[in-house]
Amino acid sequence: xxxKFGPAIKLALMSVLVCGxxxxxxxxxxxxxxxxxxxxDQEKRLDALRRENRLRSDMIxxxxxxxxxxxxxxxxxxxxxVPRPEQVVMxxxxxxxxxxxxxxxxxxxxxx
Numbered sequence: 001x002x003x004k005f006g007p008a009i010k011l012a013l014m015s016v017l018v019c020g021x022x023x024x025x026x027x028x029x030x031x032x033x034x035x036x037x038x039x040x041d042q043e044k045r046l047d048a049l050r051r052e053n054r055l056r057s058d059m060i061x062x063x064x065x066x067x068x069x070x071x072x073x074x075x076x077x078x079x080x081x082v083p084r085p086e087q088v089v090m091x092x093x094x095x096x097x098x099x100x101x102x103x104x105x106x107x108x109x110x111x112x
Contacts, residue, residue, distance in 0.1 A: 062068055073080045
């Protein structure tokens with residue numbers, strides 16, 4: 001009697017093995033698809049962030065421009081103007097290795 005159940009058990013085990021492999025294949029394909037979608041979404045987000053970064057960098061450059069700064073000074077009535085030459089202080093820094101020979105900083109006024 002055991003001889004009749006032997007092939008049936010082998011067939012059942014082979015069927016379970018084939019079904020398991022099929023399910024594993026489908027699961028793996030689904031994971032690959034899911035990860036591919038995630039990568040695509042992240043690349044789109046990265047591109048959007050790079051565009052936004054470029055726009056903000058351009059805005060910062062524009063706001064730092066002398067023309068823009070002069071306009072803001074006039075709008076805010078700060079009374080700022082270009083310094084006269086006698087108001088400029090020149091700082092001369094010595095050269096050399098900082099530990100061996102610390103730089104000497106001297107302040108000199110031009111045309112008192």
